[in-house]
Ligand SMILES: NC(=O)C1=CN([C@@H]2O[C@H](COP(=O)(O)OP(=O)(O)OC[C@H]3O[C@@H](n4cnc5c(N)ncnc54)[C@H](OP(=O)(O)O)[C@@H]3O)[C@@H](O)[C@H]2O)C=CC1
């Protein structure tokens with residue numbers, strides 16, 4: 001019996017080793033590469049653009065607000081490593097009209113060459129209780145966070161396939177790995193990116209194109225500050241389980257994983273556990289990653305159950321508090 005188990009494990013490891021040449025992509029070279037960053041004028045997207053620019057890439061920034069774009073362009077240009085580098089700005093809404101997105105990307109490619117890496121970082125959030133969130137917010141978030149990632153990706157994929165190279169990054173969220181109080185409108189848009197990424201990766205892997213899904217924790221950005229203004233208490237308390245990250249740090253990790261062609265990109269120990277725990281049937285990009293998933297998944301589920309218990313008790317406590325203060329108001 002024991003022998004059989006050992007034989008099975010040895011065979012399994014051998015099998016993993018056999019397919020390893022197929023699953024370890026060659027790193028992308030950033031110097032001289034054309035990197036497009038949607039949502040590149042603020043927060044995580046801006047830091048990703050800076051990180052790539054520092055490594056010698058040519059950058060196209062996409063966002064709506066032209067002033068913010070120009071201001072960011074100036075900021076990024078301070079980090080140039082050679083005098084040929086260019087930062088191009090394009091003002092467009094990534095979620096409105098596919099043809100418009102396709103056109104602006106065509107223009108960007110005429111100026112800076114074919115896109116080597118596309119980072120889909122444009123996104124926004126609305127928090128609140130399910131019944132308090134406006135119905136049109138559900139639609140708007142799906143449009144910006146999901147379709148706003150589909151459109152640019154759809155517009156660059158044909159050229160990437162022709163060139164048999166490329167990277168596409170989807171910026172999801174830890175809230176795209178588990179559903180939490182307050183995120184009924186936001187989480188589904190980030191879960192959707194994972195489904196898109198898995199299906200697309202299977203299609204484009206033979207063309208040497210690699211997809212990365214990033215799952216950042218709460219990160220100190222203008223978007224996060226805005227979100228925090230109206231966040232329910234429950235969401236705040238639950239989120240405090242993990243600390244707020246700096247955008248520079250998150251960006252460094254995302255760029256490193258994208259260059260390497262890792263399917264999964266996470267930050268911090270919570271991020272690591274969540275990614276192992278939710279790896280499901282996602283593609284694996286290294287043997288060590290596969291082995292870590294096999295070994296750790298069960299243990300992390302136990303850890304996760306404790307987290308879920310504490311989240312439930314936060315939600316219950318908040319409800320009781322609220323009822324108490326409502327009753328007090330009534331008797332006054
Ligand atoms: N900060 C956080 O805590 C976390 C954020 N994330 C995700 O990371 C991404 C970036 O977040 P963060 O840096 O906080 O966001 P910010 O709000 O700071 O920046 C958002 C960027 O996206 C652009 N953008 C928004 N809507 C559109 C649109 N319709 N078309 C084109 N551009 C648009 C904005 O420019 P403009 O408004 O001018 O168009 C801006 O450049 C988002 O997808 C977010 O969901 C994930 C986990 C945690």
Ligand SMILES: CCCCCCCCCCCCCCCC(=O)[C@@H](N)CO
Nearest residue numbers: 125173174175217218239270273303304
């Ligand atoms: C073993 C498992 C461990 C699990 C630990 C879980 C910790 C949960 C904290 C979740 C924080 C929510 C992040 C959402 C950020 C986001 O996308 C918005 N801020 C966007 O603006």
